[in-house]
Amino acid sequence: MIIQTAMLAFGQMFLKMGMNAYSEWSFSWSCIWNQILTNWWMMSAIVLLVVGNIFWLWLLKYFPFSVVYPLTSIGFIFAMICGMLIFHESVSWLQWCGVVLIMLGCFFIVK
16 A cells, blocks of 8 residues: 555655656647656656555555555655655654554454
8 A cells, every 4th residue: 555655746846846847738639748757856757656556556446445444544655754854845843744644544444
């Protein structure tokens, strides 16, 4: 579960890094495909997101939905830590309180 959630969180982080590489973004299909295919971050993001979702299908097959779906909230923790460490975003004490609540919720779900 943690591996799948990390894959999706890192996939989103790579999308952010890929989008940061563009000074301008166009919404025409030809430009989108050209921009995606020439950007290593975007290609890596797509691979991580696809593999993460395939792994998600496996989790859904073999584990209770009422357990695995709430545990995806761990992705919020990964995203916040990546935002802080990679993108140098500030994290408030209230956000850290949210992390503690998410961790407590995950603990109670798996018990």
